[in-house]
Amino acid sequence: MRVKRALIKLSGEALAGPSGAGLNGETLTGIAQDIANAARGGHEVAVVVGGGNFFRGVQGLSKGLDRPSADAIGMLGTVMNALALEHAVASLGVPARAMSAVPMPSLCDSYTRRRALEHIVDGRVVILGGGTGNPFFTTDTAAALRAAELDCPVLLKATNVDGVYSADPKQDPTAKRYERLTHQEAIARDLRIMDTAAFALARDSGLTIIVFSILEKGSIGSVLDGTGHATVVTP
Numbered sequence: 100m101r102v103k104r105a106l107i108k109l110s111g112e113a114l115a116g117p118s119g120a121g122l123n124g125e126t127l128t129g130i131a132q133d134i135a136n137a138a139r140g141g142h143e144v145a146v147v148v149g150g151g152n153f154f155r156g157v158q159g160l161s162k163g164l165d166r167p168s169a170d171a172i173g174m175l176g177t178v179m180n181a182l183a184l185e186h187a188v189a190s191l192g193v194p195a196r197a198m199s200a201v202p203m204p205s206l207c208d209s210y211t212r213r214r215a216l217e218h219i220v221d222g223r224v225v226i227l228g229g230g231t232g233n234p235f236f237t238t239d240t241a242a243a244l245r246a247a248e249l250d251c252p253v254l255l256k257a258t259n260v261d262g263v264y265s266a267d268p269k270q271d272p273t274a275k276r277y278e279r280l281t282h283q284e285a286i287a288r289d290l291r292i293m294d295t296a297a298f299a300l301a302r303d304s305g306l307t308i309i310v311f312s313i314l315e316k317g318s319i320g321s322v323l324d325g326t327g328h329a330t331v332v333t334p
Contacts, residue, residue: 102323104143104219105309106251107134108242108293111152111180113257113313120152122183131187133319138193138224142323145215145225145249147242148184150176156234170234174201177238181228182207188224195224200232200241212248219249239297247304254306255322256293257313262330263290280332292332308332 113130116123138144153176159169178199185197185207196218197207208214210227218225230241246254265288266274277290282302285292292298292308301308311322311329321327 101325102142102253104145104249104251105253105255105323106145106147106242106246106249107255107257107319108239109146109148109184109257109313110238111149111176113259114148114180114183115152122152122180127183127187129316130313131184131191133317134184134224135188135191135193136317137320137323138188138222140320140324142320143219143222144319145219145227145245145251146181146184147227147238147245148177148180149238150174150178150180150228152176153179167234170230174229174232177230178203178206178228181226184226188226193224194222195226197226197228200227200229203229215245215249225249237294237297239293240300243293243297243300243304243306246306247300252305252307254301254308255319256308256310257319258310259312259314261312261315261328263292263310263332265290277330280330282332282334285332302334305334307334 114122114127116126150173154172156170156173181197185195188195198210199207200210202209215225227245230238260268263277264274268274309322309329309331311318311327318327322329
């Protein structure tokens with residue numbers, strides 16, 4: 100199926116490239132190019148970006164931080180990634196707008212549903228940082244929430260493998276790859292496509308989830324055009 104409007108969940112680690120931490124310029128540019136090409140192809144695109152390449156909230160517990168403080172630091176990391184991706188997409192000639200669920204008006208727009216929808220309709224790529232704006236919620240949950248809010252029928256889950264497998268294909272060469280699943284089948288098989296809260300929200304909102312590899316050049320556009328290699332998880 101060809102998708103008109105979709106929200107992409109992009110992990111912070113995806114922007115780190117081979118180093119595994121921080122921002123990798125070549126990787127950032129490559130992902131921005133894929134997003135820009137998808138927008139030029141007539142797709143309406145929103146992106147929720149994680150912050151694990153800088154700091155993950157759960158890591159803070161081992162550093163003496165409480166969960167709310169650690170998650171606040173993690174949310175700052177997501178905003179840094181959103182700003183970097185905004186610049187990278189805009190530098191390719193495609194208008195983009197970073198928005199944060201944690202108000203930072205001197206750096207970017209504060210997130211509101213109405214304003215984000217206006218940006219999307221006006222042809223801008225909307226890049227969402229700050230998670231949900233609250234501790235204890237992952238950026239997977241933020242992605243499911245924003246997809247539902249912004250009338251995106253499809254949530255693209257970017258990973259480092261080309262779909263959903265019965266086990267980790269990097270550890271188990273006999274792992275089975277699924278082309279299509281329903282939400283109920285994913286739950287019954289304990290496939291853990293997203294964290295529990297995020298997947299429950301996606302299921303209750305009737306979102307189709309498409310799991311694909313961000314490592315494949317042009318994968319975003321091909322998935323949105325219905326030709327990409329991915330697993331489709333339907334309501």
